[in-house]
Amino acid sequence: MTVTALPTLKPADFASDQEIRWCPGCGDYAILAQAKKVLSTLPFPKEKMVFISGIGCSSRFPYYLNTYGFHTIHGRAPTFATGLKLAQPDLMVWVVTGDGDGLSIGGNHLIHALRRNIDIKILLFNNEIYGLTKGQYSPTSRLGTKTKTSPGGSIEAPIRSLSLALAAEATFVARTMDLDPGHTASTLQRVAAHKGSAFVEIYQNCKIFNDGVFNYVTDKALRSDNALYLVHGKPMIFGKENNKGIRLNGLDPEVVTIGKDCALDDILVHDETAANPMMAYLLSRFSYPDFPEVFGVLRYVSEPTYDELMAKQMAESLAKRGKGDLQKLFRNDDLWTVE
Amino acid sequence: MVVNTPTSPRKFEEVDSITIRFAGDSGDGMQVVGTQLTNVSAIMGNDIATFPDFPAEIRAPAGTLAGVSGFQVHFASTDIHTPGDSLNCLVVMNPAALKTNLKDLQPGGILIVNSDSFGITDLAKAKYATNPLEDGSLKGYRIVKVAIDKLNREAVKDSNLALRDGDRCKNFFALGLVFWMFERSQETTIKWLHSKFGKKPDILQANIKALKAGYNYGETVELMPIQYRVAKAKIAPGTYRKITGNEALAMGLVAACELANKNMVCASYPITPATDVLHQLADMKNFGVKTIQAEDEIAAVGMAIGASYGGAIGVTGTSGPGVCLKSEGINLAVMTELPLVIIDVQRGGPSTGLPTKTEQSDLLQAFFGRNGESPVAIIAPKTPVDCFNIAFEAIRIATEFMVPVFILSDGYIANGAEPWLIPDVNKLPKIKINHPTGPNSEASDGVHENGAGEPGKFLPYKRNDNLVRPWAIPGTVGLEHRIGGIEKQDVTGNINYEPANHELMVRTRAKKVANIAKTIPDLTIEGDQEGELLVIGWGGTYGTIATGVQKARLNGWKIGQVHFQYLNPFPKNTADVFKKFKYFLVPELNSGQLLLLLRGMFLIDAKGLNKIQGKPFLVSEIVDGIQLFFK
Structure with missing residues (x-):
């Protein structure tokens, strides 16, 4: 057997020849930019990477990457990704979607792709607005968000996408943000290595229709007080002084000050591999301003993937029945012969 | 003195064909015994055709009109194409079955009645004010009253079964009676019972006892003064099996994939009457077939397209309501020019409509039910057996032309069965599929934006002589490219909004589909090759129309018949065929969909013969329709 070394690639090798048309x-x-950087470092052949998207600003993503790409229809990207994985299980398949595409019109497919644990990586760019249709409220827009279709302010409770992903039994759930490039890159590295359905929410600023909606975490002056970076095995500490932490009071999490309300030992320690998703679920509900919003990997567990289970059944069928024989298949019923 | 009483010799009447329907409650096992009679008749050398008719409810309240389930078998010593217009014999297990089915029994026909089920409550459930067995309303039929419940109970009483389980054998008692009356052998059914209930000896023995008891009862009491005999049909030599349209579709798809050296991915959402295809394929993993039960119809078409994008044969099966949901996905396959097979087993519509009843009302939906100008290939099997060939053609056309292909089957041929001359696998056509492995650009491609005219590039929308683009699959080194639903630039496939390019691409997609006509057989005329009337059909009505035309021609009328299996594009010689006739009749199980297309596209003054009752045509209805032209 000969092993062909993968060519060394640079981020620029992942740029397509298309002019980028985002605002x-x-x-x-x-x-x-972070995706190109991370992809160029992966020990995986470029021709086996596929980016599949739905409709919306985020869904233009595949056009700007020099990998295989499929810009599909609104909300349905996970279905095309699933079919592609069935045809070619050894591809690395990414889905790029947005809050409208993935959580409104495509909510059903998102749930089912995640629960199947098929080996696809779903990146959901959340800007809490419909941008491509020029500014309507989305399923993640906060109560009171004023848009062209909600002039009096939105009266719909927003979806917490991380809670939804956990409820759908995703085996990898994480969040990052556009304005923390280092964290975006490390999160993409993690998701690239995961086997199974992975879900990453990326806070993304829409300069035109929802500018600054995530200021409380993207503004470096405000970030440390409002963002909790989760690190596996480390206590959940945040704050400018690094002295705030999360403690559990019965079933309710609370924000405490270390040294004043409690000792460091009382602070919850993050366990992304916990079999019980309850703590991850509690974290997924943390919302500004009452709680710091969480970034990092909430859940990372290993379960048999759909791809593996399918391969197993295919192999079992082959072992039990032998390679399919048409002549036998056709005759698999009562036969009669006419002379 | 000993008086010798000789048993009366059996009297047989030879007939060409017999049509029988078993009708009972949906829990009475009518489909099972109907299938058995079919198998036995086929094995005895008759030609066969069947028509199951069951309610949408799984178990409607017992004994009610809504819960009646029927199975019709037509077996003959001649070549037959339909399950029969009217019944020679009707077997009814209860009053509800009698009420819903009697209208189809011929005058003087044999009516076998389970007289044990005509109590006051049974009659009330069927909404009979008086007992039809006693009020003279069945005069004109040959009624055979048999206490099936009681006789069956007696037959299985030593079988170690609970009373209730023993009673469930009564369908086989009824089958035994029919076997005696029409001189059918019990051997095949006993063999089948062994294979079905081998592991449940009590149930096996009880069913065999019930079957034999029914047969012997007929013989012992000489139930009828006469028995009927149907000779073997003259059938082409070879090995046969019985096959339904859905079975033939599944086998055709698998066979075509084998011969194309491709794996199949079938993604479907359960829907009547198409689910059987998914059932069949789900059990064929050793042929490399992967199936997935999608979360909805939209996901199913998406998965099938995703699989095609990955180089597999993507298939999705559904019925009309599912096609509504799939239309956006189908359009993406039109735009990205990927192969896709969509099976639409049509049922009565609109909306949920008549889920278990047949109709041909999705033709225009397949043609036009999407936004924009969206040409797809459309083909339709004409008989259950033809589903096998059509499945082959669907995969050939989809891959040769990079296009979605609709298979318009229907509930009638999907569930109907007929004998299938098992083909020689070595003689099945091979399907050649090429995937590019390297760049395809040349200086002569012209200069496009982004320098795509340079040699050494891959141009995903550079077309062959038939205007078909290459099928480059992910994983191929150096051919990385992007596709999507936004309008494409000719040749490069890049996003493009230019007016002239859009018109070019719309026209190119249409021309590509039109080019399929170069690869399909000409329309053939059956009956008179030219003359007064051309009867034009499509899809599952073939058998009935052909029989009707044959009958009408006995009057000396000049009638030709054509039947479209290829609907988009139509065969190249279609207009020439139409020139040979003066009048045109288009029988369809809808209000005139092919009629509209033919009048619009060929400017012929065709007339429709339309039935929209969830039921197939009767031969007599076709003959009546034809007669109007010769008055």
């Missing part, structure tokens, strides 16, 4: 200042640029 100036769009958060998508930062995510694309």
Whole structure:
């Protein structure tokens, strides 16, 4: 057996020849830059990477990457990704979607792709707005968000996408943000290595229709007080002084000050591999301003993937029945012969 | 003195064909015994055709009109194409079955009645004010009253079964009676019972006892003064089996994939009457077939397209309501020019409509039910057996032309069965599929934006002589490219909004589909090759129309018949065929969909013969329709 070394690639090798058409200042640029960087470091052949998207600003992503790409229809990207994985299980398949695409029109497919644990990586760019249709509220827009279709303010409770992903039994659930490039890159590295359905929410600023909606975490002056970076095995500490932490009071998490309300030992320690998803679920509900919003990997567990289970059944069928024989298949019923 | 009483010699009447329907409650096992009679008749050398008719409810309340389930078998010593217009014999297990089925029994026909089920409550459930067995309303039929419940109970009483389980054998008692009356052998059914209930000896023995008891009862009491005999049909030599349209579709798809050296991915969402295809394929993993039960119809088409994008044969099966949901996905396959097979087993519509009843009302949906100008290939099997060939053609056309292909089957041929001359696998056509492995650009491609005219590039929308683009699959080194639903630039496939390019691409997609006509057989005329009337059909009505035309021609009328299996594009010689006739009749199980297309596209003054009752045509209805032209 000969092993062909993978060519050494640079981020620029992942740039397609297409002119990028996102608005100036769009958060998508930062995510694309980190994606190219991370992809170029992966020990995986470029021709086996496929990016599949739905409809919306985020879904233009595949056009700007020099991998295989499929810009599909609104909300349905996970279905095409699933079919592609069935045809070619050894591809690395990414889905790029947005809050409208993935959580509104495509909510059903997102749930089912995640629960099947098929080996696809879903990146959901959340800007809490419909950008491509020029500014309507989305399923993640906060109560009171004023848009062209909600002039009096949105009266719909927003979806917490991480809670939804956990409820759908995703085996990898994480969040990052466009304006923390280092964290975006490390999160993409983690998701690339995961086997199974992975879900990453990426806070992404829409410069035109929802500018600054995530300021409380993207502004470096405010970030440390409002963002909790989760690290496996480490206590959940945040704050400018690094002295705030999360403690569990019965079933309710609370924000405490270390040294004043409690000792460091009382602070919850993050366990992304916990079999019980309850703690991850509690974290997924943390919302500004009552709680710091969490970034990092909430859940990372290993379960048999759909791909593996399918391969197993295919192999079992072959072992039990032998390679399919048409002549036998046709005759698999009562036969009669006419002379 | 000993008086010798000789048993009366059996009297047989030879007939060409017999049509029988078993009708009872949906829990009475009518489909099972109907299938048995079919198998036995086929094995005895008759030609056969069947028509199951069951309610949408799994178990409607017992004994009610809504819960009646029927199975019709037509067996003959001649070549037959339909399950029969009217019944020679009707077997009814209860009053509800009598009420819903009697209208189809011929005058003077044999009516076998389970007289044990005509109590006051049974009659009330069937909404009979008086007992039809006693009020003279069945005069004109040959009624055979048999206490099936009681006789069956007696037959299985030593079988170690609970009373209730023993009673469930009564369908086989009824089958035994029919076997005696029409001189059928019990051997095949006993063999089948062994294979079915081998592991449940009590049930096996009880069913065999019930079957034999029914047969012997007929013989012992000489139930009828006469028995009927149907000779073997003259059938082409070879080995046969019985096959339904859905079985033939599944086998055709698997066979075509084998011969194309491709794996199949079938993604479907359960829907009547198409689910059987998914059932069949789900059990064929050793042929490399992967199936997935999608979360909805939209996901199913998405998965099938995703699989095609990955180089597999993507198939999705559904019925009309599912096609509504799939239309956006189908359009993406039109735009990205990927192969896709969509099976639409049509049922009565609109909306949920008549889930278990047949109709041909999705033709225009297949043609036009999507936004924009969206040409797809459309083909339709004409008989259950033809589903095998059509499945082959679907995969050939989809891959040769990079296009979605609709298979318009229907509930009638999907569930109907007929004998299938098992083909020689070595003689099945091979399907050649090529995937590019390297760049395809040349200087002569012209200069496009982004320098795509340079040699050494891969141009995903550079077309062959038939205007078909290459099928480059992910994983191929150096051919990385992007596709999607936004309008494509000719040749490069890049996003493009230019007016002239859009018109070019719309026209190119249409021309590509039109080019399929170069690869399909000409329309053939059956009956008179030219003359007064051309009867034009499509899809599952073939058998009935052909029989009707044959009958009408006995009057000396000049009638030709054509039947479209290829609907988009139509065969190249279609217009020439139409020139040979003066009048045109288009029988369809809808209000005139092919009629609209033919009048619009060929400017012929065709007339429709339309039935929209969830039921197939009767031969007599076709003959009546034809007669109007010769008055």
